[in-house]
Amino acid sequence: MLSIYPAIFYKDDKGRYSVCFPDFDVATCGDDLHDAMNMAIECLAAQIIWAQKDGEDLPTPSSMESIDPIAYSRSLGTEPPSDGFASLISVDAEEYAKLHFNKSVRKSLTIPQWLNEKALSQGINFSQVLQEALLEKVGGQ
Structure with missing residues (x-):
């Protein structure tokens, strides 16, 4: 089943990206935007799989209109970069796990x-x- 959640991307001065998922309160990063997008997909899949294995309910995805990269960064106690942006990340967590997480x-x-x-x-x-x-x-x- 396809799951879609918003993520916030922040670019640093060396071209790397931090990626935050406000609905899960987790983050990941990537060396460039492509790598950050792949890491975001992996991070989201992992959060969904772990929640399901632990019997936890998944959070309701926030609307894109409610996502404010600057406000979110400040809520974490950091001064936000000027070029933060939000994007939807989608993954079929079960299929992703079959391909990437299985021992x-x-x-x-x-x-x-x-x-x-x-x-x-x-x-x-x-x-x-x-x-x-x-x-x-x-x-x-």
């Missing part, structure tokens, strides 16, 4: 020695190849 498990496999040597000589990552093949086989679920 890896060790599997043993047997392949011919010649194939092992050839793959090693080409620097092939066995785990990555197996994961890609399995995802293709199961339909990317």
Whole structure:
């Protein structure tokens, strides 16, 4: 299920971004806007998954009209940068968790020695190849 919450982005003088989620009272950051957006998606997915696992109700998303980057920064006791802005972040937390949060498990496999040597000589990552093949086989679920 798709969840959408507002986030506030603040750019520092080195081009990095801080990202705050007022509805969850959490923050993350990124090296640039693209990285910050990816980190915001991860942060939101994590908050939703943790709340669900703990049996907590999710907060009602604030309206974009109610989000004031300057006022929020001041409520945290910091002087806001002049270029803060709000944006909606959306994520299907369950799907995101399947792809990014699930713990890896060790599997043993047997392949011919010649194939092992050839793959090693080409620097092939066995785990990555197996994961890609399995995802293709199961339909990317």
